[in-house]
Amino acid sequence: MEILMAFVVGILFMTATYLMLSKSLLRIIVGTGILSHGAHLLLLTMGGLKRGAAPLLGENAEAYTDPLPQALILTAIVISFGVTAFFLVLAYRAYQELGTDNLEKMRGTEGNE
Amino acid sequence: MSLLHLAIISPLLLAIFIPMLYKAFRNIHTGWFVLPLPILLFSYLLTYLSATTNQQTVAETLNWIPSLGINFTAKVDGLGLLFALLITGIGSLVVLYSIYYLGKEKEKLGNFYVYLLMFMGAMLGVVLSDNLIVMYGFWELTSFSSFLLIGYWYHREKSRYGAQKSMMITVFGGLAMLGGIILLYNMTGSFSITEIVSQSGDIFNHPLFVPALLCILLGAFTKSAQFPFHIWLPDAMEAPTPVSAYLHSATMVKAGIYLVARLTPVFGESPVWLWLIAGFGIVTLFWGSFSAVKQTDLKAILAFSTVSQLGMIMSMLGIGAAALHYETLDDNIFTVATTAAIFHLINHATFKGSLFMVVGIVDHETGTRDIRKLGGLMNFMPITFTLSIIGAFSMAGLPPFNGFLSKEMFFTAMVRVLELDIFSLDTFGILFPVLAWIASIFTFIYSMILVFKTFTGKYQPEKLDKKPHEAPFGMLISPIILASLVLIIFFFPNLLSQSIIAPAMASILPSLLETGKEFIVHIYFWHGFTIELFMTFGVIVLGVLLYLTKDKWKKVYGLFPEKLALNKAYDGILAGMQSGSYRLTSSYMNGSIRSYLVYIFGFFILILGTSLFAKGAFKMDTSNVASIGIYELLLAIFIVIGTVSILFSKSRLASIIILGAVGYMVSLFYAIFRAPDLALTQLTIETISVALFLVCFYHLPELKKEEAGMSFKLTNAVISVGVGAIVTLIALSAHSNKLFDSISKYYVENTYTEAAGKNMVNVILVDFRGFDTLFEITVLAIASLGIYGMIKLRSTRRKEG
Numbered sequence: 001m002e003i004l005m006a007f008v009v010g011i012l013f014m015t016a017t018y019l020m021l022s023k024s025l026l027r028i029i030v031g032t033g034i035l036s037h038g039a040h041l042l043l044l045t046m047g048g049l050k051r052g053a054a055p056l057l058g059e060n061a062e063a064y065t066d067p068l069p070q071a072l073i074l075t076a077i078v079i080s081f082g083v084t085a086f087f088l089v090l091a092y093r094a095y096q097e098l099g100t101d102n103l104e105k106m107r108g109t110e111g112n113e
Numbered sequence: 114m115s116l117l118h119l120a121i122i123s124p125l126l127l128a129i130f131i132p133m134l135y136k137a138f139r140n141i142h143t144g145w146f147v148l149p150l151p152i153l154l155f156s157y158l159l160t161y162l163s164a165t166t167n168q169q170t171v172a173e174t175l176n177w178i179p180s181l182g183i184n185f186t187a188k189v190d191g192l193g194l195l196f197a198l199l200i201t202g203i204g205s206l207v208v209l210y211s212i213y214y215l216g217k218e219k220e221k222l223g224n225f226y227v228y229l230l231m232f233m234g235a236m237l238g239v240v241l242s243d244n245l246i247v248m249y250g251f252w253e254l255t256s257f258s259s260f261l262l263i264g265y266w267y268h269r270e271k272s273r274y275g276a277q278k279s280m281m282i283t284v285f286g287g288l289a290m291l292g293g294i295i296l297l298y299n300m301t302g303s304f305s306i307t308e309i310v311s312q313s314g315d316i317f318n319h320p321l322f323v324p325a326l327l328c329i330l331l332g333a334f335t336k337s338a339q340f341p342f343h344i345w346l347p348d349a350m351e352a353p354t355p356v357s358a359y360l361h362s363a364t365m366v367k368a369g370i371y372l373v374a375r376l377t378p379v380f381g382e383s384p385v386w387l388w389l390i391a392g393f394g395i396v397t398l399f400w401g402s403f404s405a406v407k408q409t410d411l412k413a414i415l416a417f418s419t420v421s422q423l424g425m426i427m428s429m430l431g432i433g434a435a436a437l438h439y440e441t442l443d444d445n446i447f448t449v450a451t452t453a454a455i456f457h458l459i460n461h462a463t464f465k466g467s468l469f470m471v472v473g474i475v476d477h478e479t480g481t482r483d484i485r486k487l488g489g490l491m492n493f494m495p496i497t498f499t500l501s502i503i504g505a506f507s508m509a510g511l512p513p514f515n516g517f518l519s520k521e522m523f524f525t526a527m528v529r530v531l532e533l534d535i536f537s538l539d540t541f542g543i544l545f546p547v548l549a550w551i552a553s554i555f556t557f558i559y560s561m562i563l564v565f566k567t568f569t570g571k572y573q574p575e576k577l578d579k580k581p582h583e584a585p586f587g588m589l590i591s592p593i594i595l596a597s598l599v600l601i602i603f604f605f606p607n608l609l610s611q612s613i614i615a616p617a618m619a620s621i622l623p624s625l626l627e628t629g630k631e632f633i634v635h636i637y638f639w640h641g642f643t644i645e646l647f648m649t650f651g652v653i654v655l656g657v658l659l660y661l662t663k664d665k666w667k668k669v670y671g672l673f674p675e676k677l678a679l680n681k682a683y684d685g686i687l688a689g690m691q692s693g694s695y696r697l698t699s700s701y702m703n704g705s706i707r708s709y710l711v712y713i714f715g716f717f718i719l720i721l722g723t724s725l726f727a728k729g730a731f732k733m734d735t736s737n738v739a740s741i742g743i744y745e746l747l748l749a750i751f752i753v754i755g756t757v758s759i760l761f762s763k764s765r766l767a768s769i770i771i772l773g774a775v776g777y778m779v780s781l782f783y784a785i786f787r788a789p790d791l792a793l794t795q796l797t798i799e800t801i802s803v804a805l806f807l808v809c810f811y812h813l814p815e816l817k818k819e820e821a822g823m824s825f826k827l828t829n830a831v832i833s834v835g836v837g838a839i840v841t842l843i844a845l846s847a848h849s850n851k852l853f854d855s856i857s858k859y860y861v862e863n864t865y866t867e868a869a870g871k872n873m874v875n876v877i878l879v880d881f882r883g884f885d886t887l888f889e890i891t892v893l894a895i896a897s898l899g900i901y902g903m904i905k906l907r908s909t910r911r912k913e914g
Contacts, residue, residue, distance in 0.1 A: 001738055013836055017833035017837070018829055033772055034756060034775065067873035075885050081801070082896035084805075103705070103707065
């Protein structure tokens with residue numbers, strides 16, 4: 001299962017990279033979304049996908065899945081959500097001000113040339 | 114802190130007060146406040162004369178950074194004292210001269226004397242420091258103050274150009290020298306010159322010996338304007354004439370000579386040292402004198418003549434190092450080269466200083482320095498004319514002036530090169546006397562041009578701005594003193610030999626001296642009918658002939674293509690470096706975020722990929738994997754299909770919805786992998802994210818028109834496949850290289866007993882690792898404040914609208 005997940009994560013990363021290299025601001029943000037999914041799944045996979053009960057003591061099971069990666073992922077999800085939300089509004093504002101979401105047109109030229 | 118330290122830094126201390134004095138006493142020329150200090154220092158340094166004559170050295174240490182072995186050790190020995198006397202002596206005369214040269218009303222005298230005092234203190238520090246790092250500090254301070262002085266008239270473009278050029282070249286050499294100093298420290302473990310000299314025998318075969326030697330020589334050659342680094346000196350002539358007289362003839366340009374002389378005991382026995390110094394010196398001598406003849410500006414002639422005379426001193430120091438190869442002093446004929454070098458150093462300071470001052474007077478009284486406009490000034494300026502004859506004839510090496518004596522000794526040294534049987538000097542050594550002789554002829558010619566083109570010939574009043582007349586007496590005092598020294602040294606040459614020259618030689622060639630003995634220096638007027646005398650005759654005869662027929666052979670300078678000139682090369686290199694670095698930067702810093710991401714991902718692949726395989730870290734182990742169930746397989750296939758289809762979706766709406774679908778499938782994965790909290794959070798957050806995406810992009814009506822699918826780019830595809838592959842490979846090998854068990858057993862056992870909770874994930878989040886959560890909340894707060902700010906605060910729009 002871990003090997004399969006490694007490939008799934010690889011494909012998520014590949015897609016995310018390809019999207020981030022595109023010109024459209026929206027696609028870049030979609031790319032970061034995919035990238036964070038990939039990273040979260042990678043965290044979960046690396047913690048081990050051994051079968052066991054959900055990490056709730058009430059289950060009274062023999063073995064539980066590892067709770068630590070889950071806590072880490074939960075933190076990461078929230079943070080990436082915060083950042084994504086910020087990015088989205090930033091892109092929205094950039095579009096409002098500049099009238100484009102094409103990054104090639106968003107080059108700052110003032111004082112640089 | 115001893116009195117000696119105070120003496121060294123006293124010019125720097127006085128420099129602090131100069132601006133105040135300048136502001137407070139506008140009616141008094143600021144130079145009068147400066148003048149007492151160099152005179153005082155000169156007389157103070159004279160008291161050390163008796164000590165150095167008796168082969169004693171005075172050393173005083175002031176701790177600075179003892180833990181690094183860097184202490185301000187001031188050391189007075191023969192060589193240091195000779196230079197210190199030159200600096201303070203000529204310094205006094207230059208200050209006196211500048212009082213009359215620079216007008217009180219027009220010039221910013223405060224600046225001038227601050228820079229000049231800075232320079233004087235720095236120069237004293239260079240020659241009296243025993244610690245190489247301290248010496249380097251002072252060395253760079255001379256570069257800086259010289260830069261400020263050359264650019265004194267900063268509103269002129271040529272001054273700025275000259276200042277920048279001299280700064281570039283001398284600081285380049287200075288940094289190389291610092292490298293050499295550090296290499297020396299690596300070899301000997303000390304920055305103290307005295308200690309390095311005492312270990313010189315041990316480091317001779319060290320692999321760093323030659324690199325250190327080359328670095329140090331680079332410093333010395335750039336500072337002393339040796340070929341091909343001499344190009345800054347003619348451009349430095351844009352400085353006020355007192356500065357040229359002081360810095361660019363008598364003191365700063367001799368710092369390199371000082372360095373070579375000072376480190377001769379360390380490096381002198383190496384053939385590289387002898388050949389480089391003597392070789393570059395003789396080439397500089399020839400090239401400087403050859404170039405001086407074609408100049409039409411008086412100061413340019415003097416600049417090139419300084420270059421050539423410095424080359425001459427340098428070559429003599431180089432040949433003088435040959436003396437170290439002989440055991441005894443009695444039959445050592447090569448010490449004469451060192452004697453000649455020191456003697457000429459003194460002579461050059463006297464006559465060149467006076468010549469610069471004479472040229473300054475001519476410039477001051479006629480308004481030009483161009484020899485094509487000058488002529489026939491003899492009757493207007495008789496004293497200046499006499500002074501210039503004394504200086505120029507001494508420079509040409511004619512009796513009865515001191516230049517004659519040192520030139521004879523120079524010829525002696527060069528002829529004796531032929532007797533050397535080391536370092537293949539017996540074959541190539543013939544170059545030295547020949548080049549020296551030819552260079553002397555050119556020296557003779559330009560010395561004559563200097564005098565006779567200016568003071569004899571036709572008087573051309575229509576080309577002059579002012580009516581020429583004799584200079585005020587105050588301006589003449591300094592050159593008169595220097596010119597009288599020129600004559601005094603000729604008639605009483607041995608006045609200085611035991612008191613100054615012999616101790617200086619003892620510092621340069623200490624290993625030749627047995628304890629309690631001293632060098633016997635005796636300078637003769639008359640050697641008898643030797644080869645040197647005939648060489649001088651030849652110089653005079655050929656020089657006069659060539660001077661008279663100058664107009665006929667001057668075409669020879671046209672043969673040398675202007676494009677190959679060193680100045681062109683310097684300017685070309687500078688412009689090339691500028692445009693080259695501009696091209697380089699603008700080629701990769703193109704402002705497109707895609708390119709930067711390509712670099713980042715490219716290096717990510719390159720570095721991780723190579724280290725993965727170079728270290729043999731890749732490993733695949735299937736023993737520790739969980740089995741694949743049907744649900745997981747289906748879900749994985751759906752995720753992959755979903756993700757990849759984003760790439761092909763034409764509409765933005767579709768890609769947003771597919772992103773949402775992928776997010777929901779990820780939360781299904783969390784559910785399957787027994788992570789209920791994650792699944793919950795993921796579901797909620799994915800919903801909000803999709804909503805946000807839609808708000809931001811779908812409801813912008815103009816955007817819908819521009820929609821198009823992604824165009825395929827091969828580089829992007831290659832890089833993204835690479836990134837995906839690297840991540841997969843690392844994930845696989847990381848999973849196959851498990852080194853130890855998880856620490857989660859502790860959490861499982863203690864969640865209820867220690868923290869009174871049954872949901873392990875939540876207990877970890879708020880109890881075991883609560884700090885993470887605290888700052889995650891902060892992140893959310895900042896993000897929401899940021900979003901609020903972005904939407905509410907629209908200063909630019911409001912201003913425009």
